[in-house]
Amino acid sequence: MILIVAEHASGQLAKATLEMVTAARESGREGPVTVLVLGQGVAEVANAAAAVAEQVLVADLPALARYDAELWAAATAQIAREGEAHTVLIGGSRSGREFAPRVAVKLDAPYLEDVIALRANGAALQAQRYTYLARVTETVEAEAPVTVVTVKPGSFAPAPPAGATGEQYDVELDLPAPRVEVTGRSVEKTNRVALTEADVIVTGGRGVGSPENFTAYVEGLADRLGAGVGATRAVVDAGWRPYAEQVGQTGKTVQPKAYVALGVSGAVQHLSGMGKSKYIIAINKDAEAPIFKVADYGIVGDVNQIVPALIEATRK
Amino acid sequence: MKILTLVRQVPDAEARVKISGGQVDLEGATLVMDGMDEYGVEEALRLREGGAAVEEIVALATGPKRVEDALRTALAMGVDRAIHVETDQALDPIALSRVVAQVAQAEGVSLILVGGQEADWDSQALGAATAERLGWPQLTWTNELALEGDTLTGRHDVDDGNESFRVPLPAVVTTQQGLNEPRYPTLPNIMKAKKKELRKDTLDAYGAAPTVRVVGSDIQTRARLNKMIDGKDPQAAAAELLDLLRNEAKVIA
Ligand SMILES: Cc1cc2nc3c(=O)[nH]c(=O)nc-3n(C[C@H](O)[C@H](O)[C@H](O)COP(=O)(O)OP(=O)(O)OC[C@H]3O[C@@H](n4cnc5c(N)ncnc54)[C@H](O)[C@@H]3O)c2cc1C
Ligand SMILES: Nc1ncnc2c1ncn2[C@@H]1O[C@H](COP(=O)(O)O)[C@@H](O)[C@H]1O
Numbered sequence: 001m002i003l004i005v006a007e008h009a010s011g012q013l014a015k016a017t018l019e020m021v022t023a024a025r026e027s028g029r030e031g032p033v034t035v036l037v038l039g040q041g042v043a044e045v046a047n048a049a050a051a052v053a054e055q056v057l058v059a060d061l062p063a064l065a066r067y068d069a070e071l072w073a074a075a076t077a078q079i080a081r082e083g084e085a086h087t088v089l090i091g092g093s094r095s096g097r098e099f100a101p102r103v104a105v106k107l108d109a110p111y112l113e114d115v116i117a118l119r120a121n122g123a124a125l126q127a128q129r130y131t132y133l134a135r136v137t138e139t140v141e142a143e144a145p146v147t148v149v150t151v152k153p154g155s156f157a158p159a160p161p162a163g164a165t166g167e168q169y170d171v172e173l174d175l176p177a178p179r180v181e182v183t184g185r186s187v188e189k190t191n192r193v194a195l196t197e198a199d200v201i202v203t204g205g206r207g208v209g210s211p212e213n214f215t216a217y218v219e220g221l222a223d224r225l226g227a228g229v230g231a232t233r234a235v236v237d238a239g240w241r242p243y244a245e246q247v248g249q250t251g252k253t254v255q256p257k258a259y260v261a262l263g264v265s266g267a268v269q270h271l272s273g274m275g276k277s278k279y280i281i282a283i284n285k286d287a288e289a290p291i292f293k294v295a296d297y298g299i300v301g302d303v304n305q306i307v308p309a310l311i312e313a314t315r316k
Numbered sequence: 317m318k319i320l321t322l323v324r325q326v327p328d329a330e331a332r333v334k335i336s337g338g339q340v341d342l343e344g345a346t347l348v349m350d351g352m353d354e355y356g357v358e359e360a361l362r363l364r365e366g367g368a369a370v371e372e373i374v375a376l377a378t379g380p381k382r383v384e385d386a387l388r389t390a391l392a393m394g395v396d397r398a399i400h401v402e403t404d405q406a407l408d409p410i411a412l413s414r415v416v417a418q419v420a421q422a423e424g425v426s427l428i429l430v431g432g433q434e435a436d437w438d439s440q441a442l443g444a445a446t447a448e449r450l451g452w453p454q455l456t457w458t459n460e461l462a463l464e465g466d467t468l469t470g471r472h473d474v475d476d477g478n479e480s481f482r483v484p485l486p487a488v489v490t491t492q493q494g495l496n497e498p499r500y501p502t503l504p505n506i507m508k509a510k511k512k513e514l515r516k517d518t519l520d521a522y523g524a525a526p527t528v529r530v531v532g533s534d535i536q537t538r539a540r541l542n543k544m545i546d547g548k549d550p551q552a553a554a555a556e557l558l559d560l561l562r563n564e565a566k567v568i569a
Contacts, residue, residue: 009475009476067474067475069444069453069454069456070453073448093475094456094457094473094474094475095474095475097440097441098440098444098454098456099444100441100444101409101410101413101441101442101444101445101448102444102445102447102448102454104410104441104445105410105413105445105448105449106448109527110408110410110527110528111408111409111410111441111445111527111528112528113409113438113439113440113441114438114439114440126531129438130438131340131436131437131438131533132327132333132340132435132436132437132438133329133435133438134438135333135535136333136335136340136533136534136535137533137534137535137536138437138530138532138533138534139530139531139532139533139534140528140529140530140531141528141529141530141531142527142528142529144527179453179483179484180453180455180481180482180483181481181482181483182479182480182481183469183480183481183482184471184479184480185477185478185479185480186477186478186479187476187477188476188477199567200567200568225568233493233494237493237494242477243473243477243478244476244477249433250432250433250457250492250493250494257567258561258565258567258568268329268330269329269493272438275538276538278565278567279561279565279567280540281557281561283547285547287544292542292544293540293542294540295540295542296540296541296542296543296565297541297543297545297557297560297561297565298542298543298544298545299544299545299546299547299553299557300544300545300546300547301546301547301548301550301553302547305547305550306547306550306553306554308550309550309551309553309554310554310557310558312551312554313551313554313555313558314558
């Protein structure tokens with residue numbers, strides 16, 4: 001079987017899970033698409049999964065109330081073994097890429113990480129993934145009784161509901177005791193469209209000048225365009241914006257239809273997170289800024305003058 | 317206690333990546349210690365300088381002869397000793413974790429620091445895979461670390477924000493930008509590093525072979541329009557950009 005570990009948050013099945021279902025179906029690997037739901041209070045998540053998969057395995061347990069890499073890895077490896085999975089798909093989120101290698105080691109399986117395409121090649125599984133800060137696209141292949149894969153968010157279309165509803169089964173797990181104690185937690189909530197789902201993103205860099213300007217110009221323009229808000233690492237490190245908004249190597253990878261970069265220099269680590277956007281628009285006062293090399297439309301000018309004019313123009 | 321820091325040698329982030337014969341060609345590229353690993357080396361040094369009972373800091377690298385340079389950099393930053401498992405075979409993270417775990421055991425280390433994401437293969441897997449082989453917990457994407465006795469505390473990024481944690485050693489930690497500001501090796505320290513131990517080892521002893529085969533590599537650049545608009549007249553520039561977005565790109569209504 002193909003085992004998919006569901007991604008979910010706040011009691012909702014995440015789009016990433018639907019994308020993994022498509023990856024599983026398009027891969028050409030055989031066997032029922034089985035979604036494993038780990039968590040507490042996940043009945044709705046399981047129902048949503050049953051609308052797209054042949055089988056849903058549910059572990060609704062107090063011990064799984066909070067994500068923990070060791071627990072998630074133990075549960076996934078156990079179910080993969082019991083179900084004789086030949087393919088295990090895990091979301092390419094931060095947490096997914098954190099516990100997936102543990103699953104691979106437990107199963108003595110090869111690991112195809114953060115893949116953007118997946119297909120059976122005879123007995124082997126072949127995938128594409130980005131390397132060298134997303135500048136290179138690499139085709140990799142593994143051949144083994146079971147292969148672990150993480151799927152890059154946004155790389156596959158979300159699976160539409162299947163005609164029939166999948167069967168749900170409760171599973172019993174042999175879980176280790178968690179060893180990492182969480183002593184504090186700060187969740188960054190925004191009311192805006194999630195960056196990974198936005199069609200348009202407006203991102204501000206250090207060139208925006210101040211947190212106040214960021215609010216006025218970056219958020220102001222995003223409001224007018226119904227866009228998500230992104231930030232560079234420089235801006236996040238300066239404490240102007242929450243980490244949740246960071247785009248780049250150590251932040252989110254995004255691929256919107258339009259990416260508007262305001263006062264962003266275009267460092268390789270930033271480009272690695274947004275370089276695949278359909279259209280890139282840059283406003284920067286330095287005509288030599290590297291961001292212009294990847295821009296479709298660029299304005300050489302001061303964000304403090306151009307952006308208010310842009311916001312004004314959208315009202316016309 | 318002892319700390320093991322992992323060092324990988326990668327092309328400089330600004331280096332132009334070339335492909336020849338379907339493979340990445342590093343000919344002519346400047347090779348440096350992976351920036352993510354520098355944070356690990358720096359953090360090990362800071363934990364010791366901050367008063368934690370760190371007996372020894374050991375740097376480990378695998379790869380061809382040239383990776384010695386990255387180990388020398390770690391030694392010049394202040395690491396005590398280095399181990400080079402020399403091989404021309406590139407190891408994927410799952411394979412490499414076998415080597416790291418065995419070295420960690422042989423050396424009796426209780427903390428392993430690994431860069432959060434490799435600048436060449438964009439992989440985040442090595443820390444977690446190593447932790448699993450050793451049966452240790454892991455903390456990824458750390459922003460802050462403190463060591464008191466056998467307890468590691470700190471803060472790290474998670475899916476939707478960040479968490480503070482406490483964990484008993486042994487553990488594997490992955491590092492990232494923001495954890496610290498890595499020091500530059502000074503000339504006297506570069507000289508001193510030449511006298512430090514850099515032990516050579518061969519891969520044979522570790523039973524590690526690649527688990528993933530690279531079929532091909534390719535650079536797909538999207539052709540960009542590169543239409544530049546002069547911003548001297550902000551109103552005109554704004555109107556022109558909006559018109560292009562609406563009517564040419566058709567990405568906004
Ligand atoms: C290991 C590692 C990981 C990293 N990960 C990330 C990551 O995930 N994301 C990320 O973004 N960065 C990352 N970085 C940092 C990256 O290298 C850059 O430092 C960062 O992206 C720069 O942010 P910036 O463009 O906001 O600032 P700067 O580079 O300072 O650029 C500011 C730009 O604004 C322009 N400007 C100034 N004033 C104005 C004005 N009034 N009007 C118009 N333009 C103006 C300037 O010309 C300049 O081009 C990482 C670095 C490392 C080493
Ligand atoms: N993304 C990758 N993941 C794992 N191993 C890789 C990766 N890229 C390259 N390798 C390994 O590196 C060897 C050659 O690499 P290269 O010459 O860099 O393409 C391959 O045989 C692989 O073992």
